[in-house]
Amino acid sequence: MKLTVWTYEGPPHVGAMRVATGMKGLHYVLHAPQGDTYADLLFTMIERRNHRPPVTFTTFQARDLGSDTADLFKQAAQDAYDRFKPEAIIVGASCTAELIQDDPGGLAETMGLPVPTIALELPSYQRKENFGADETFFQIVRHLAKPVEKTAQVSANLIGPTALGFRHRDDIDEVTALLSDMGISVNVVAPMTSSPSDIARLGAAHLNVLMYPETAETAARWMERELGIPFTKVVPIGVGATRDFVAEVAALANVEPYLDDSRLRLPWYSRSVDSTYLTGKRVFVFGDGTHVKAAARIARDEMGFEVVGLGCYNREQAREIRAVAKEFGVEPLITDDYLEVERTIEALAPEMILGTQMERHIGKRLGIPCAVISAPVHVQDFPARYSPQMGIEGANVIFDTWVHPLVMGLEEHLLTMFREDFEFHDDAGASHHGGKALLRAEEEGSSAPDASEPVATMAPVPGGEVIWLADAERELKKIPFFVRGKARRNTETYAASRGVMQISVDTLYEAKAHYAR
Amino acid sequence: MTDQTPVRASTGCRDTPVLKQRGQREVFCGLTGIIWLHRKMQDAFFLVVGSRTCAHLLQSAAGVMIFAEPRFGTAILEETDLAGLADAQTELDRVVGELLSRRPDIRQLFLVGSCPSEVIKLDLQLAAERLTEQHAPHVRVLNFSGSGIETTFTQGEDACLASMVPVLPKTDARQLLLVGALPDVVEEQAVSLLEQMGVGPIRVLPAPRADSDLGLGENTVFALTQPFLGDTHAALERRGARHIAAPFPFGEEGTTAWLRAVADEFGVDDATFDRVTEAPRARARKAVAQAAQTLSGKSVFFFPDSQLEIPLARFLTRECGMTAIEVGAPFIHKALVGPDLDLLEQGPVISEGQDVDLQLDRCRAARPDLTVCGLGLANPLEAEGMATKWAIELVFTPVHFYEQAGDLAGLFSRPLRRAGLLKVEAAE
Ligand code: SF4
Numbered sequence: 001m002k003l004t005v006w007t008y009e010g011p012p013h014v015g016a017m018r019v020a021t022g023m024k025g026l027h028y029v030l031h032a033p034q035g036d037t038y039a040d041l042l043f044t045m046i047e048r049r050n051h052r053p054p055v056t057f058t059t060f061q062a063r064d065l066g067s068d069t070a071d072l073f074k075q076a077a078q079d080a081y082d083r084f085k086p087e088a089i090i091v092g093a094s095c096t097a098e099l100i101q102d103d104p105g106g107l108a109e110t111m112g113l114p115v116p117t118i119a120l121e122l123p124s125y126q127r128k129e130n131f132g133a134d135e136t137f138f139q140i141v142r143h144l145a146k147p148v149e150k151t152a153q154v155s156a157n158l159i160g161p162t163a164l165g166f167r168h169r170d171d172i173d174e175v176t177a178l179l180s181d182m183g184i185s186v187n188v189v190a191p192m193t194s195s196p197s198d199i200a201r202l203g204a205a206h207l208n209v210l211m212y213p214e215t216a217e218t219a220a221r222w223m224e225r226e227l228g229i230p231f232t233k234v235v236p237i238g239v240g241a242t243r244d245f246v247a248e249v250a251a252l253a254n255v256e257p258y259l260d261d262s263r264l265r266l267p268w269y270s271r272s273v274d275s276t277y278l279t280g281k282r283v284f285v286f287g288d289g290t291h292v293k294a295a296a297r298i299a300r301d302e303m304g305f306e307v308v309g310l311g312c313y314n315r316e317q318a319r320e321i322r323a324v325a326k327e328f329g330v331e332p333l334i335t336d337d338y339l340e341v342e343r344t345i346e347a348l349a350p351e352m353i354l355g356t357q358m359e360r361h362i363g364k365r366l367g368i369p370c371a372v373i374s375a376p377v378h379v380q381d382f383p384a385r386y387s388p389q390m391g392i393e394g395a396n397v398i399f400d401t402w403v404h405p406l407v408m409g410l411e412e413h414l415l416t417m418f419r420e421d422f423e424f425h426d427d428a429g430a431s432h433h434g435g436k437a438l439l440r441a442e443e444e445g446s447s448a449p450d451a452s453e454p455v456a457t458m459a460p461v462p463g464g465e466v467i468w469l470a471d472a473e474r475e476l477k478k479i480p481f482f483v484r485g486k487a488r489r490n491t492e493t494y495a496a497s498r499g500v501m502q503i504s505v506d507t508l509y510e511a512k513a514h515y516a517r
Numbered sequence: 518m519t520d521q522t523p524v525r526a527s528t529g530c531r532d533t534p535v536l537k538q539r540g541q542r543e544v545f546c547g548l549t550g551i552i553w554l555h556r557k558m559q560d561a562f563f564l565v566v567g568s569r570t571c572a573h574l575l576q577s578a579a580g581v582m583i584f585a586e587p588r589f590g591t592a593i594l595e596e597t598d599l600a601g602l603a604d605a606q607t608e609l610d611r612v613v614g615e616l617l618s619r620r621p622d623i624r625q626l627f628l629v630g631s632c633p634s635e636v637i638k639l640d641l642q643l644a645a646e647r648l649t650e651q652h653a654p655h656v657r658v659l660n661f662s663g664s665g666i667e668t669t670f671t672q673g674e675d676a677c678l679a680s681m682v683p684v685l686p687k688t689d690a691r692q693l694l695l696v697g698a699l700p701d702v703v704e705e706q707a708v709s710l711l712e713q714m715g716v717g718p719i720r721v722l723p724a725p726r727a728d729s730d731l732g733l734g735e736n737t738v739f740a741l742t743q744p745f746l747g748d749t750h751a752a753l754e755r756r757g758a759r760h761i762a763a764p765f766p767f768g769e770e771g772t773t774a775w776l777r778a779v780a781d782e783f784g785v786d787d788a789t790f791d792r793v794t795e796a797p798r799a800r801a802r803k804a805v806a807q808a809a810q811t812l813s814g815k816s817v818f819f820f821p822d823s824q825l826e827i828p829l830a831r832f833l834t835r836e837c838g839m840t841a842i843e844v845g846a847p848f849i850h851k852a853l854v855g856p857d858l859d860l861l862e863q864g865p866v867i868s869e870g871q872d873v874d875l876q877l878d879r880c881r882a883a884r885p886d887l888t889v890c891g892l893g894l895a896n897p898l899e900a901e902g903m904a905t906k907w908a909i910e911l912v913f914t915p916v917h918f919y920e921q922a923g924d925l926a927g928l929f930s931r932p933l934r935r936a937g938l939l940k941v942e943a944a945e
Contacts, residue, residue: 001592001608003564003616010573033632035546035665038574040893050900052893059542062666065636076541083874095568096632096666099599124568125596 006338006358008313008376012122013094014039015132018215019140020090021053021163022192026140027086028055029077031069031097031104046379047164056080060097070102074111081113088144088196089113090136092120116196118143128336130214130288130314133162137191138218144199147227150206154253155185157205157229159220160212161192166291166375168192168212170388175209175236178391182250182258191215203227207252211235211390213290214314236390237294238398239266239302259392266395270302278304278403282486284350285310286333286341286359287374289317291389293324295354295373298398300328309333309348311341313356338362349485352406357381368485369405373398466495472503490515529859533867535849540872543893544822544847545909546665547673548629549578553913554677555588557698560624560726563589564616565663566609566641567631578909588623590616594633605637609644610651617656624655624727627677630662657727659684669847671745671823671912674698678722682752688732693779694758696722696749697742700915707742707766707918710776713793716783722749733758740779742766742917744857745824747850764856767825768832768922769801774856797919804923805836811930813838815886821845821871822891822908828857829889829911829925830865837926841865842883845876887933904932 009015013030020028021043030036037057043049058076060069077091091104105119118139122132137159156179161168172193176186187205188198202208202223208231210220220231230252236245243259250257269275283305285295289312299305311333312321318334325332333344342362345353353359353370357378363370372381373389388394468476479487487508494511495503548571551563565571572591579587592612598605609628617623626648628641641660648658661676662668668676678696693716695707708719722739724731735757741750744765754760763778764771773794780790817839819826826846833839843866851858858867868876873894880888881901888898888905895905906929916925 001566001594001598001605001612003590003612004569004572004593005587005590006576007569007572009569011569013570014573033546033665034542034544034669035548035574035632036570037541037543037893038545038549038577040543041891042577044894044896045892048896050896052897057541059540060666062635062664065666079540079874095570096636099633099636123596124570125594125599128569 008336008356008358009129010039011095011124012127012129012132012135013092013124014042015129015134016090016092016120016122016136017053017055018133018162018164019136019191020055021049022161023194025087025195025197026054027080027084027089029080029089029091029104029108030055030057030094031060031073031092031102032057032094033061033096034059036094043163046377047382049163054084054086065100069100070107073102073104073107077108077111077113081115086115088116088118090118090120090140092122095124098124116143130316133215134218137216138222140191140199141202141219142222144196145202145223145227146200148201148203151185151187151204153185154183154255155187155205156253157187157202157208158189158211159208160210160216161189162215163192164377165192165212166377166381167387167389170386171211171390171394174388174391174393175211178236178242178246178259179209179249181260182246182253182255184249184253184255203229205229207231207249209249214288214316235290235294237291237394238298239264239395240297241294242391242395261392264392264395266302266399269399270304281305281352282308282350283352283354284308284345284348285373286312286353286355288312288314289321291374292321296324296328299354303402308350309344311335349489351483351486354402371402371405466492466501466503468503472505472508475505475508487512528863530861530863530865530867531851531855531858533863536866536868537870538868538872538875539870540875542871543820543873543891544871545578545670546574547663547668547670547676548574548631549670550663550673550677551575551589551629552579554674554698554723558625558723558725560622561588561627562616562620562623563627563629564613565589565591565629565631566634566639567591567594568633569593571631599637605639606644610648613648617652624657626656626658627680628658628660630660630664632664632666635662635664635666657684671743672848674743675746675748678746679748679752681723682733682749682756686732688734689736690718690732690734691736693717693719693783694722694737694739695719695742696739696746696753698723699742699917703915703917703921706920710793710797711779714780714785714789716779716785738782740775741853744828744854747853750853762856764831764860765828766917767828767925768836769798769805769919770836771828771832772801772918772922773798801919801922805926808923808926808930809837811933812926815933816840816842817887817889818842818880818883818885819844820876820888820890820894820908821847821868823912824848825911826889827854827861831857831861832925833929834862835860837929842885843868843879845871847871887929904936906932
């Protein structure tokens with residue numbers, strides 16, 4: 001039993017719903033109680049889909065238990081077939097149905113429906129949403145994809161995009177353009193946009209572009225083995241990764257590498273002088289493995305940030321992320337415990353978070369700006385405008401998105417210069433963000449605590465508790481907020497390393513000199 | 518101006534045959550009630566004993582991560598818990614122990630049953646009794662079911678309130694108990710109106726804190742502010758309290774009828790009643806009239822959601838000039854909504870339970886001007902050109918009593934006004 005407040009991933013059947021909802025001509029009969037229908041609103045509200053997910057929930061109730069839940073399942077499956085006439089049906093159980101062991105797969109088989117019926121085994125008490133999507137797509141591919149003649153022109157499948165995916169809609173267009181520039185056409189995009197009959201002709205492609213390992217790696221491996229289709233390992237998020245991707249695709253497809261970078265702006269924007277202030281910004285990166293791996297590389301190599309910590313919530317990518325962390329010389333954080341992520345961020349005190357909507361909330365609470373790089377998604381992650389993460393435009397979008405939460409370069413200097421000004425002070429926040437600026441409260445003069453009195457105990461630092469003296473604490477407040485976390489942390493580390501238990505103004509400036517770069 | 522409690526109209530829907538269908542439902546389970554209950558009871562924690570699905574539902578229904586550390590959480594059952602039940606009880610003790618030591622502010626802990634905990638027959642009542650002993654006197658542990666195999670959406674609040682009734686101390690004091698978790702501002706309005714009439718003492722269930730000295734007994738009369746409190750109603754009657762039946766306090770008419778029923782119980786004379794209600798009634802009428810301009814003559818179709826459907830249909834048809842085509846409710850408790858059914862003019866289909874596909878067929882055929890439905894159906898219906906009102910907002914927004922009557926009407930008129938405002942086609 002594990003106490004959970006917020007979760008990064010839903011249960012595995014929600015992953016299966018993401019596959020089914022992305023597809024056309026497929027129907028999912030899910031053995032589940034009525035309340036599980038809440039999952040429909042993820043698609044209709046968060047993603048603003050204009051149709052109901054193609055999912056029938058059998059809606060068994062307490063009084064059905066032990067009597068006719070199996071009949072109920074068969075009735076629901078028959079009704080769903082009659083009403084929706086899908087090309088194929090997937091059947092499975094939610095967490096509750098798993099416990100009553102009706103075996104939806106076996107039941108569906110006895111019904112002899114005239115379309116392929118694919119049984120899903122998704123262990124709800126062990127696995128989560130991404131596994132559910134990956135396994136569902138794999139089962140669909142395994143049942144429906146057959147060896148077929150290759151297309152005459154070199155072609156690729158784009159695999160991995162699902163409903164409710166982080167920018168999947170726009171990434172498809174971007175990758176399609178990258179391939180088309182090299183003379184490679186797209187055979188099938190799946191699961192999103194495809195129908196069961198499209199799945200049957202996956203084998204006609206010359207290569208698979210594995211866009212999201214989270215949702216399609218098992219299928220990619222199976223197709224490599226059974227249909228002889230190689231797949232790409234590089235995910236083209238960021239400038240460097242996009243160039244590597246182009247080279248990889250060219251090698252797999254045996255064509256000339258070509259990248260039209262005439263619209264690529266990230267490298268120049270990053271070099272232009274206003275970006276100087278980005279140098280060495282300490283960032284913490286967290287999300288799904290694929291996006292974290294890409295974001296860490298962009299952060300260091302393309303933005304000039306310092307990555308002070310990284311991790312992912314999906315254990316399936318743990319090995320990959322450990323390797324990335326090793327390369328970056330930081331501790332990997334592999335956890336789906338929101339509170340643990342919060343504690344880590346608090347301890348690292350980064351100047352910026354590249355995370356999910358969950359970290360955006362952590363950032364809000366801790367006063368740390370955050371840019372969202374990965375699922376779990378929120379209605380804001382489905383902008384009306386074209387907003388991919390992959391390819392050339394993806395790199396441009398990432399530059400803008402990451403810079404937006406930060407205080408602009410020139411503004412940063414002005415804040416420093418006028419930090420004692422009553423309305424132009426650090427609590428006022430960045431000028432380009434909404435929200436009412438707060439006037440700074442007048443410093444209470446006479447009531448200031450005695451300079452030698454300890455004011456607060458800080459988070460435990462290895463080697464015992466370090467105490468800030470009141471005058472040092474006041475001095476720290478004069479440092480602009482966007483570097484204050486760093487100054488606080490550096491000073492505490494410095495003090496701890498020297499066995500200093502009380503931080504005075506002198507300690508603060510000694511630490512500053514020590515860390516000067 | 519002396520409106521009497523409306524008498525049962527011969528044209529009402531109380532005896533209209535109810536259409537009952539069995540198929541897929543498109544509703545939340547009772548766990549959802551935790552989202553508003555935990556805001557209302559400030560020293561309570563709601564611990565769902567369930568699966569990842571339950572945790573995901575709470576998160577999705579809460580509009581994703583609003584609060585730093587909300588006073589609810591899910592003890593997610595894992596494979597090892599399913600293997601042996603004795604272990605699950607020990608595990609629960611451990612999780613609760615950790616939770617309470619981290620949250621010393623918690624005085625009431627609700628163990629909330631889910632589908633998985635019920636299917637494996639994890640006895641949460643036993644656990645609650647044991648844990649109450651362990652953590653007495655600081656924390657009281659109760660249990661109720663919010664599972665989707667037992668409860669629909671607002672029935673979770675009903676189960677929660679009902680679980681509190683048996684442990685309330687006995688009192689012989691004559692008192693009025695208002696039952697239902699309302700936003701504070703609305704609750705204060707109701708209490709103030711009744712106090713001005715000299716009704717009292719007035720107590721509220723749920724009380725904001727566990728240590729309030731709320732008691733119950735044969736001299737307690739109670740009025741429900743929500744139509745979905747059937748089990749709570751039964752539990753209160755078992756304790757000897759008496760129910761004041763009335764239409765629910767939605768709109769000017771409903772609020773007046775509800776107040777009148779309570780006032781009659783306490784012997785308030787007409788002059789006093791009119792003096793207290795006259796000004797807010799006039800305000801409510803005026804505010805409703807504004808929205809009614811948009812709503813009048815339009816048709817409405819209710820999908821089942823919160824059990825508020827029948828009182829709201831009564832409000833929309835009688836005060837806003839709408840016609841009801843179908844009024845679907847997840848569950849119809851005639852002892853509670855009978856007075857509203859009496860006032861609802863015959864004509865609409867009254868349906869209980871759901872086969873969502875068949876109901877969608879009826880809805881599409883009828884093409885109502887406004888469809889009241891859950892979040893899973895709203896955008897798909899809008900995409901088919903039908904104006905919708907998402908029902909969950911009716912539970913999350915202050916809509917009861919006079920001062921909110923206009924807001925309530927506004928919730929229904931806004932989608933129609935919006936549909937009229939948007940012009941995204943070429944001018945031609
Ligand atoms: S319907 Fe049951 S399993 Fe689903 S969220 Fe509600 S209590 Fe949990």
